[in-house]
Amino acid sequence: MVVSMNLEDLLENSGIEKTQPPPPKGGMPRRYLPPPIRWVIKGVVLPFIWLDSFSQWVAKLVVPPPFVRAGKCKKRGNCCHYILVRKFRGPLSFLDLFWHTQVNGFFRREKKAVPYNKGKVYVMGCRYLKKNGSCGNYFFRPAVCRTWPRIEIFGIPETLKGCGIYAKKRTSHPLNILKD
Numbered sequence: 470m471v472v473s474m475n476l477e478d479l480l481e482n483s484g485i486e487k488t489q490p491p492p493p494k495g496g497m498p499r500r501y502l503p504p505p506i507r508w509v510i511k512g513v514v515l516p517f518i519w520l521d522s523f524s525q526w527v528a529k530l531v532v533p534p535p536f537v538r539a540g541k542c543k544k545r546g547n548c549c550h551y552i553l554v555r556k557f558r559g560p561l562s563f564l565d566l567f568w569h570t571q572v573n574g575f576f577r578r579e580k581k582a583v584p585y586n587k588g589k590v591y592v593m594g595c596r597y598l599k600k601n602g603s604c605g606n607y608f609f610r611p612a613v614c615r616t617w618p619r620i621e622i623f624g625i626p627e628t629l630k631g632c633g634i635y636a637k638k639r640t641s642h643p644l645n646i647l648k649d
Contacts, residue, residue: 490550490594493576497596502571510572511609518612525616534622536636543633544602548617549595551629556582556589569593573611 500507552575557565569575575593582589595614597606604610618634619627626636 490578493578493594498570498576500571500574507572508609515609518615521612522615529622532622533639534620535639536620536626537639538618538620538634539637540634545632546598546602547629547632548614549598549604551578552593552595552613553585553590554593554613556591566591569611573613574606 554565554569554575556562569591570577570593574596576596578592578594582591595604597604597610599605604614618629618632618636620636628635
């Protein structure tokens with residue numbers, strides 16, 4: 470479990486071959502939002518996720534990040550076993566947690582948020598992960614899954630050891646229009 474181990478060590482060990490976390494105690498947590506309502510919400514939100522993804526793609530063309538994604542997913546499910554969701558502060562933080570657990574289909578591996586990277590995060594898992602390591606909800610997958618591994622315009626790329634995808638230094642502009 471997360472509490473008995475440092476989070477960095479946990480994420481590092483998740484890259485070891487055939488290492489999977491134990492299932493949640495007492496089985497998969499119950500979701501209270503009925504499936505038809507979840508699918509309608511996802512259908513309404515999906516165009517906005519696409520718009521956000523498109524705008525990020527355009528921004529990366531204008532200001533290319535120093536790293537690019539390389540490699541291929543090994544479909545081991547490591548990124549789905551340990552999803553780190555930032556804990557929001559304030560009176561409406563429960564809405565974010567509700568969104569991730571009831572609509573996105575994540576479940577908390579620990580009840581409390583744990584310190585990570587100058588903040589606190591909830592360590593979650595995904596209920597849609599199949600035994601073969603693929604996603605059972607690929608078309609309606611959440612934004613956090615669509616942007617993983619995270620390669621930002623500013624900052625250090627975030628990847629998991631052993632997942633197959635890694636970041637390498639960019640060698641040219643994505644549009645190749647800035648060649649000398």
